[in-house]
Amino acid sequence: MLIPHPLLGPRDAQEFTYLGDASLLNRPDPDAPNALEAFCDYVFLRDNPAGVHCELWFHEQGDRSWLVVTRNTLTHEILDVELATDVARRGT
Amino acid sequence: MSRIQGGLINRDKPLNFTFNGKSFRGFEGDTLASALWANDVQLIGRSFKYHRPRGIYSAGSEEPNALVELRSGARQEPNTRATVVELFEGLSAKSQNHVGSLDHDVLALNDLFSPFLSAGFYYKTFMWPRAFWEKVYEPAIRRAAGLGSLSMEADPDAYDRGYLHPDLLVIGAGAAGLMAALMAARAGAEVVVADDDSRMGGRLLAEGGLIDDAPAVDWVETVLAELGSLPNVRMMPRTTVFGAYDHGIFGAVERVADHLATPEDRVRQTLWRITAKASILATGATERHIPFADNDRPGILLSGAVRAYANRWAVVPHRRNDAPIAIFTNNDDGHRTAQSLLQKDVPLLGVVDARSDAESHGDYKTFSGATVTGTRGRKGIRAVQIAHNGQRNWLPCGGLAVSGGWNPNVHLASHHRGRPRWDEAKLAFVPDENAPKGMFIAGAARGQGSTKEALADGQRIAMTVLDQLGFGPVNVPLPVAEDEAGDIAPIWHVPSSKRAWVDFQNDVTVKDIKLAHQENMRPVEHLKRWTTLGMATDQGKTSNVTALAVMAELTGQTLPETGTTIFRPPYTPVSMGVLGGGDTGAHFRPRRLTPSDTWAKTQGAVFVEAGQWMRAQYFPRSGETHWRQTVDREALAVRSGVGICDVTTLGKIDVQGADAGEFLNRVYANMMGTLKVGMVRYGLMLREDGHLYDDGTCARLAEQHYVVTTTTANAGIVYQRMEFARQCLWPELDVTLISTTDAWAQIAVAGPKSRALLERLVDDADISNEAFPFMACQEVTVCNGLRARLFRISFSGELAYELAVPARYGNALMERLMEQGQDLGVTPYGTETLGVLRIEKGHATGNELTGQTTAAMLGLGKMVSVKKDSIGAVMSRREGLAADKRRLVGFEPIDAADPITAGAHLIKPGEAMDLAHDQGWITSAAYSPHVGSAIGIGYLEEGDQRMGEELIAANPLEGQNIPVRVVSAHFIDPKGERLR
Incomplete structure (x- = not known):
């Protein structure tokens, strides 16, 4: 696959390591009353859709940026790529 | 000698080679298969299951039968298709899959037992007694299974890897591919043309037809000369594009030196990764056969292959010059073979045409509405039985050409799971509109198989592609070529009470398919697995569609209802060596x-x-x-x-910024922000699930400057997770990271x-x-x-x-x-x-930090600060983890001479050695010169409460049961006075 890096242009997927569901950006509030339950969901429950999926890729052999890649897992079509920092700052 | 005049071989350059130790001679331009034909060698190998005598069946990469062990010594390569091996001086090849000589194979007895070796044989037999599974059945099956043998020596050759990024990749250099490539080349596109043959031209080399009133080969040479002269074109013969991957990426193997005796100073093969903006699949078609009784004898082969041998390699695949060749067909293509052979003065028995309205296309006999119902000849066909006008007659013959129509080579088009579509008029699966993005199909690969059609299709598809790529129109006049007739009738097999092979390489017959049907293995995927049809090294190139048709007939469904067959990479077998590229031995990974x-x-x-x-x-x-x-x-x-x-x-990560201390508070379980400048603190890192995953030191060199160390093994992952924390969790913090390990x-x-x-x-x-x-x-x-x-x-x-x-x-x-x-x-x-x-000091490393242990288990539970949030802090307090009472302690053998083995499990003396009584395990062990005996550290249930207790360190793998005593994990200086 080729991943269109927002800063560096199309890069070979071999340069990246894959983490998975981008919901990992939404770390629960540790002080909330239901923090433990929320963390259990956060740590153990992932979406694994057949279709459009937002996922985290780390450009380990590149600029070390984390990317949020929106990819169709059925076709491997990449619909959108953003720096994870931008997504995290915006809040999803 | 069955060598005839003409052909594209270089008679000025004879080449010597051996097959099974016997010396022969061929010419430059020959394949091993054509050279064997020229020397009247018909019997090439034995079949997989029944050890039936087999000969050459095709003239290309689809070959199911003629597999040989090529070369000797460390370069010996099993399962090499004789039909694609270029002859070189000194080539040596051996037949395979026989016990004893090729002529007298001991396992040919299997053929007599064939009633017991039917479909699903492996699933039905070898079931009992259970004690026989590993000791009797498996060794026997392993000996009988598999084709060829390995040299058991290291591969002496070098391999390479290369990358190309053309505008257009043209796969296949036949009529359609060359026409498309010529257009793209003249339009100025960067073009790569890959063809798996040593000589480009595809079927044009095999057919002997005319283009623009001159031999088609002349047109091929003219086009190749022009393409070869252009700087924007890269011609890659001997290159098989074996897989279509995502986003226009293709895998291809270039056989750089396989046509030489040794690669000398070159690499043997190169693995190419070709990323193309667009691709044209012009891979042509593969002829299929028609199963009939005893259709697997040497001397029976595909009709198009006969033309290829006659026209390109100037050999006639028959045993003796005077024995006539018979042709069995359900379509017009069989008659082309008759015409080709007539032109070469080869004696013809005639064309057995299953169509009742068939007519001769020349001066030869045609048996219309006839079928072949049997053959004779143990190691080569000697006679054919023809059913014609209600009679069956045996007629002597020296060879039998079979044509059941053509299957477009849609393989690469279906590598992204796109299923081909059944074309009822052409009786073929053609690519549907679901090929990988950017891939266009041209010529016989989509059923446009006559020379005229292929050229026109190549031109038409190239125009579409060039337009999409943004290249202007280019005018390449369409050459004039023949539009060969292609009428075909749906005759898929000749019913018989005897065996009629569908898949030659895995010995699957029409009977096996019928049996699978009876046993309800009807979906095509079940059929494949029950019978192993199409699962041999040729992936059923000559058999899959025929098998589907037979199953369709049995189920009374249409062929597309029965199923389609899609293909996975690789198109043809790829050597492990080339996939490894140069990454072998010391270069397996960076050192x-x-x-x-x-x-x-x-x-x-x-x-x-x-x-x-x-x-x-x-x-x-x-x-x-x-x-x-x-x-x-x-x-x-x-x-x-x-x-x-x-x-x-040990990993080193430089952490700088106004919020560096706050950032480290969040990634370390313990407090780091309070560390004084000029001081170091030991730190624990948890995963978000609360388990410990790394430890190390954190030094504060300046107000806004820390240096973090990690374990050697986790240097990469800690850096990655710290970047995750910085970029994905807390982007608002002013902090930057860099790995400074090196x-x-x-x-x-x-x-x-x-x-x-x-x-x-x-x-x-x-x-x-x-x-x-x-x-x-x-x-x-x-x-x-x-x-x-x-x-x-x-x-x-x-x-x-x-x-x-x-x-x-x-x-x-x-x-x-x-x-x-x-x-x-x-x-x-x-x-x-x-x-x-x-270990003497009781310090943890990766043996103790396994990813399944906690800070509390190390005795460091209090380091997980409750005054602040950090990664893993919340989950470290969950019930299950907090209840874990295993603690890191030390162990000494009761008998100082005893060893202690890391990995040994701890059991109370007298208790059963099973998981239910497991008390923990030894994580690390060593001989301590300070203590004067072996020592160990490890996790033990409530270990901190059990000092002095005796346990058994059990290592059942070696039958070792060592009595040990629980001691402090600090074998030296438990108060830490020496380091102060």
Whole structure:
């Protein structure tokens, strides 16, 4: 696959390591009353859709940026790529 | 000799070769198959299951039968298709899959037992008794299964990897591919043309037709000459595009030197990764056969292959010159073979055409509405039985050509799971509109198979592609060519009570398909697995569609209702060697050398792989005959004097920024923000699930500058997770990270005399105990001005330091330390002693931090701060983890002579040795010269409450049951006085 890096242009997927569901950006509030339950969901429950999926890729052999890649897992079509920092700052 | 006039072989260059030790001669331009035909060698091998005699069946990469072991010695390669092996001087090949000689194969007995070797045989037999599974059945099956044999020697050849990024990749250089390539080339596109044959031209080389009133080969040569002269075109013959991957990426193997006796100074093959903006699939079609009784004898082969042998290689595939060739067909193509052979004055028996309205296309006999119902000839066909006008007659023949129509080579188009569509008029699966993005199909690969159609289709598709790529129109006139007739009737097999083969390589017959149907294995995927049809090395190129048609007939469904067959990479077998590229042996993965590597080698160090790193394991001295002697000496030297060890491999991460302290508070379980400048703190990192995953030190060099160290193994992952925390969790924090593992050489200087040694190297700084206490750190200069970082940290439990200098000075620093410490008895030590020292001290490493252990288990539960949030803090307090009472403790053998083995499990004496009674396990063990016996550390249920208790350390793998006593994990200096 080729991943269109927002800063560096199309890069070979071999340069990246894959983490998975981008919901990992939404770390629960540790002080909330239901923090433990929320963390259990956060740590153990992932979406694994057949279709459009937002996922985290780390450009380990590149600029070390984390990317949020929106990819169709059925076709491997990449619909959108953003720096994870931008997504995290915006809040999803 | 069956050699005839003409052909594209170079008769001025004869080549000698051997088959099964017998010498033969062919010509340059021959394949092994054509050269064998020319020498009247018909019997090439034995079939997989029944060990039936088999000959050459095709003239290309689809070959199911003629598999040979090519070359000898380390270069011996099994399952090589004789039809694609280019002849070279000195080639040697052997037949395979027989016990005894090829002529008298002992396992040919299997053929007599064929009633017992039917579909699903493996699933039905070998079921009982159970005791026979491993001892009798498996060895027997393993001996009988598999084709060919391996040399068991290392591959002596080199392989390479290459990358191409053309505008257009043209796959296949036949009529359609060359036409498309010519257009794209003239339009100025960057074009790569890949063809798996040694000579480009595809079927044009095999058919002997005319283009623009001249031999088609002339047109091919003209086009190849033009393409070869253009700088924007790369011609890649001998290159098989084996897979279509995502986003326009293709895998291809170029056989750089397979046509030579040895590669000499070249690589043998190159693995190409071709990323193309668009691709044109012009891979042509593969002829299929028609199963009839005993259709697998040598001398029976595909009709198009007969034309190829006659026209390209000037050989006639028959046994004797006077024995006529019969042709069996359900379509017009069989008649082309008759015409080709007539032109070459080859005696013809006639064309057996299953169509009742068939007529001769020339001066030969046509049996219309006839079928072939049997053959004779044990090691080569001698007679054919023809059913015609209600009669069956045996007629002598020397060869039989079979044509059942053509299957477009849609393989690459379906690599993204796109299913082909059944074309009822053409009786073929053609690619649907679901090919990989950017792929266009042209010519016979989509059923446009006549020369005229293929040329026109190549032109038409190229125009579409060029337009999409943004290239202007280009005018290449369409050459004039023949539009060969292509009428076909749906006759898929000739019913018989005898066996009629569908898949030759895996010995699957029409009967097997019928049996699978009876046994309800009807979906095509079940059919494949029950019968193994299409699952041999040829992936059923000549059999899959025919099998579907037979199944359709049995189920009364249409062929598309029965199923389609899609293909996965690779198109043809790819050697493991080329997939590995150059990444073999020492190049299997990057090898990282420590900064003091050169020095360590001169010291005669023994090295050990630690991940990618090569680390000095120990430094044997003359007279030491066992590694333990060396390690004991090194360990004692550190405890009594001073030792030095390269610890550069530990990960180092530089953390800077106004919020660096706050950031570290969140990634470490313990508090780091409160660390004073000039001090170091031990830290624990948790995963978000609450488990421990790494430990190390954190030094604060300045207000906004920390240096984090990690374990060697986790250097990469800790950095990755810290970047995750920085970018994905807390992007608002002002902090930046960089890995500096390779930038700084770090040397541990340990032992009571370590300060004395360092004082001789450090320039001005006061490193007395008062000025530079335990856990202090400082930027200093050493050796007259070299910038350095000094940390007073200890892994050994002794007074110890780690000194970091820029990596390029690491080797010199090691030499200087040795030189300056000579009178102090300075001793270099390696990872083995490092391990002994830390086990004696009860310090954890990867053996203890397995990813399934917790801070509490290490006895460090209080380090997980409750005053702040950090990664893993919330989950570390969950019930299951908090309830875990296993604790890290030490173990000594009751009998000091006993060994302790890491991995041994702890059981109470007298209790059953099973999981229910498992009390924990030994994580690390070593011989301790300080204690004078083996020692171990490990996790034990409520271990901290059980000092002095006796347990059994059980190692059932070696039948070892060692009585041990629970002791403190700190075998040395439990109060930590030595390191202060």
